[in-house]
Amino acid sequence: MQKNYFLAKLSGLLILSTILVLLGTLLGSTGANWNALGPDQTILFDIRLPRSLGAYLAGALLGLAGGIAQSLFRNPLADPYLLGSASGALLGVGSILCFAYLGNSWLEIIGLNGGAFLGALIGVLASLLLAGGYRSSLRLLLSGVVISVILGAANSLFTFIRPDLFQSIQSFMLGNTTLMNWSGVAIMAIALFLCLAITSIISPVLDALSLGENTARTLGLPLDQLRLVFIGILALATGCAVAQTGLVAFVGLAAPHLVRKLSGGRQRVQLIFSCLGGGILLLGSDLIARTLFAPLEIPVGIVTAVLGGLYLLVLLKRTSFGGRS
Amino acid sequence: MKEFKDMHSSIRSRYLAIGVALFFLGFSVAVFAAPFSVVDDQGVVVVFDKPPQRVVSLLPSLTESVCALGKCDALVGIDRFSNWPKSIQNLPKLGGVGDVNIERIVQLKPDVVLLEKASPVIARLNSLGIQTFALDIKSMGDEDRALQKLDLVLGTTESARVWNQIQKEIMRANKQLSLQGKNIRVYFEINPAPYAAGGSSFIGEILSQLNLINIIPKSLGPFPKINPEFVVQAKPDVILLTESTTTDIQKRPGWNTIPAVSNNRICVFTSEQNDVLVRPGPRMGEAALIISQCIQEKMSSPR
Numbered sequence: 001m002q003k004n005y006f007l008a009k010l011s012g013l014l015i016l017s018t019i020l021v022l023l024g025t026l027l028g029s030t031g032a033n034w035n036a037l038g039p040d041q042t043i044l045f046d047i048r049l050p051r052s053l054g055a056y057l058a059g060a061l062l063g064l065a066g067g068i069a070q071s072l073f074r075n076p077l078a079d080p081y082l083l084g085s086a087s088g089a090l091l092g093v094g095s096i097l098c099f100a101y102l103g104n105s106w107l108e109i110i111g112l113n114g115g116a117f118l119g120a121l122i123g124v125l126a127s128l129l130l131a132g133g134y135r136s137s138l139r140l141l142l143s144g145v146v147i148s149v150i151l152g153a154a155n156s157l158f159t160f161i162r163p164d165l166f167q168s169i170q171s172f173m174l175g176n177t178t179l180m181n182w183s184g185v186a187i188m189a190i191a192l193f194l195c196l197a198i199t200s201i202i203s204p205v206l207d208a209l210s211l212g213e214n215t216a217r218t219l220g221l222p223l224d225q226l227r228l229v230f231i232g233i234l235a236l237a238t239g240c241a242v243a244q245t246g247l248v249a250f251v252g253l254a255a256p257h258l259v260r261k262l263s264g265g266r267q268r269v270q271l272i273f274s275c276l277g278g279g280i281l282l283l284g285s286d287l288i289a290r291t292l293f294a295p296l297e298i299p300v301g302i303v304t305a306v307l308g309g310l311y312l313l314v315l316l317k318r319t320s321f322g323g324r325s
Numbered sequence: 326m327k328e329f330k331d332m333h334s335s336i337r338s339r340y341l342a343i344g345v346a347l348f349f350l351g352f353s354v355a356v357f358a359a360p361f362s363v364v365d366d367q368g369v370v371v372v373f374d375k376p377p378q379r380v381v382s383l384l385p386s387l388t389e390s391v392c393a394l395g396k397c398d399a400l401v402g403i404d405r406f407s408n409w410p411k412s413i414q415n416l417p418k419l420g421g422v423g424d425v426n427i428e429r430i431v432q433l434k435p436d437v438v439l440l441e442k443a444s445p446v447i448a449r450l451n452s453l454g455i456q457t458f459a460l461d462i463k464s465m466g467d468e469d470r471a472l473q474k475l476d477l478v479l480g481t482t483e484s485a486r487v488w489n490q491i492q493k494e495i496m497r498a499n500k501q502l503s504l505q506g507k508n509i510r511v512y513f514e515i516n517p518a519p520y521a522a523g524g525s526s527f528i529g530e531i532l533s534q535l536n537l538i539n540i541i542p543k544s545l546g547p548f549p550k551i552n553p554e555f556v557v558q559a560k561p562d563v564i565l566l567t568e569s570t571t572t573d574i575q576k577r578p579g580w581n582t583i584p585a586v587s588n589n590r591i592c593v594f595t596s597e598q599n600d601v602l603v604r605p606g607p608r609m610g611e612a613a614l615i616i617s618q619c620i621q622e623k624m625s626s627p628r
Contacts, residue, residue: 171518
C-alpha cells in the first residue's frame with residue numbers, strides 16, 4: 001500500500017520535472033517560441049536545453065546535499081553550505097579571477113568552475129581538520145562556521161584590493177545559470193548518479209541516526225566510517241553544483257522541508273524526494289528569473305530565496321513545526 | 326570709398342573687441358574679488374570666497390576633467406584609481422570608494438574636495454569644515470555640464486574648448502569608420518555575468534554617435550544583465566570586451582554561431598584602453614577613436 005503511494009508521488013514529481021524542462025526549452029529571451037527547425041535549433045539545443053537540465057541537476061544536487069546535511073547533523077537548519085564549502089568556492093573563484101592576469105596556463109585549465117569545485121573541497125577539508133576529525137557533530141559544525149568566516153574575510157580582502165572584480169564575484173554569489181553548457185550538464189549528471197546510488201545504499205544509517213547517536217552506536221553500525229562517506233558525498237554534490245551555478249541561495253535548506261510531508265519519515269524516500277524538490281525549485285526559479293523581465297535577467301538566487309522562503313512560511317503557518325526532522 | 330568703409334568697420338570692430346575684452350577683464354576681476362556660488366549636482370549651493378587653490382579629487386574622471394581644464398597644478402590629492410595624466414602620479418593617494426582617508430584629507434587643507442554624488446564621506450567632510458562639490462556624471466551630457474560647473478568653480482574658461490575637442494575626436498572617429506559599410510551591429514560587454522552596455526549609458530551614446538547599432542536597446546537601462554541567448558539571437562557583427570574573456574566567449578554554449586565569434590571579430594581592450602573607455606570624462610573622444618579603430622581593423626581584415 002505504502003509502496004504504491006511512493007510510486008505515485010515519485011511519478012508525480014518526475015512528471016512535474018519533465019514539464020518544467022520542456023517549459024525551459026520553450027521560454028527564452030523573446031517570450032515563447034518553439035520551432036525546432038531552422039536557425040533556432042542552436043538556441044534550443046545548445047542553450048535552452050542544457051541550461052534547463054543544468055539548473056535542474058544543480059538544484060537536485062543541492063537538495064540531496066541539504067537532505068543529507070539535515071539528517072546527518074539532526075538539525076533542520078543545516079544546509080549544504082554549512083561546512084565551509086560555500087566560502088571556499090567563493091574564495092576559489094575570487095583567486096582565479098584575481099590572478100587571471102598572470103596568464104598562467106594552469107589557471108586557464110582549472111577555470112572558474114574548477115576553482116569553485118576545488119575551493120569547496122578545500123573548505124570542507126579545512127573544517128574537518130580544524131574539528132580534529134568527524135566524530136563530533138557539534139565540533140564539525142562550529143569549525144565549519146569558523147572556516148566560513150575566515151575564508152569569507154579573505155574573499156572580502158580580494159574584492160577590496162581589486163574592486164573591478166566585485167561584479168564578477170557578486171554574480172557568482174547570487175547564482176548564475178545563464179552560461180550552462182553540455183559538458184557541465186554531463187559532469188553534474190554523473191555526480192548526481194554516483195551520490196544518489198551511494199546514498200540510497202547507506203541511507204539506513206541516517207534512519208538509525210535519527211534515533212540519536214548513542215542508540216545508533218548500540219545498533220552496531222560502523223557509524224564513524226559511514227559518517228565520513230556522507231560528508232564526502234555532501235562535499236562532492238555541493239562542489240559540483242556550486243562549480244556550475246554559483247552559490248544559489250536557499251535551495252539546499254528549503255528542498256528537504258518542501259517534501260518532508262510527502263516522504264513520511266523514511267530517510268531513503270526523503271532524500272530522493274528532496275533531490276527532486278531541489279531540482280524543481282531551482283529550475284522553476286530559473287524560468288521565472290529569465291522570463292519576468294525578458295530579455296533582462298534577475299539573478300536566480302534572489303528568486304529561489306523568495307519562492308522557497310514564501311513556501312516555507314506557508315508551511316510554518318499551517319503546521320506547527322513541533323515534530324522532529 | 327570701399328576702403329574707407331572697411332577701415333571704418335575695422336575700427337569699429339576693434340573698439341568692440343576692446344570693449345568685450347574690458348568687460349571680461351572686469352567680470353573676471355569681479356569674480357576673483359567677490360565670493361561666488363555654484364550649485365553642485367546634489368542641489369547644494371557651494372559658496373567660494375575665491376577660486377580654490379588646493380583641490381582634492383576623489384574620482385578618476387573628475388581628476389581628468391580638472392587637468393583637461395588646465396588646473397592640474399591645483400590638485401593636492403587624488404583617489405587610488407586616478408592614473409591620468411602622468412603628472413599627477415606622485416600626488417598623495419587618499420583611498421578608494423569605501424576607504425577614503427579622511428584624516429589625510431583634513432591634513433592637506435583643501436579648499437574644495439570634488440567627489441561623486443553618492444559618496445558616503447560628504448557629510449563627514451562638511452562637518453569637519455571642508456567644502457565638497459559633488460558631481461553626478463553618467464552620460465555625455467552630464468560631462469558637458471560637469472565641465473561647465475568645474476569651470477565656474479576653478480575660475481577657468483576652458484570647458485567649451487575641451488568639449489569641442491571631444492566632439493572633434495568623435496567626428497574623426499566617425500570618419501575613420503564611415504568608409505566601411507553601414508549597419509554594423511555591436512555588443513559591448515562590461516562584465517562576463519554578462520552585463521552589457523545599454524543604449525542609455527555613455528558607452529552606448531558613443532556607439533550611437535559612431536552610427537554603430539547597439540544590439541541592446543535603450544529601454545533596458547544603462548548596464549543591464551541580459552540573457553546570453555538574446556545576444557546569440559541578435560547576431561552582432563563585432564563584440565567589444567572590457568575584460569579579457571575571449572577564450573571563455575568561444576566556449577559559451579551556442580556563441581560560435583554569432584558572426585562576430587565565428588569571424589573572430591572580437592575587440593579586447595588593454596587595461597589602459599579600459600580606463601579610457603569606462604570613465605565618463607574628457608577622454609571620451611579618445612574612447613570613440615579606440616572603438617572605431619578596432620572595429621575598422623576587424624571589419625577590414627579578411628575572414
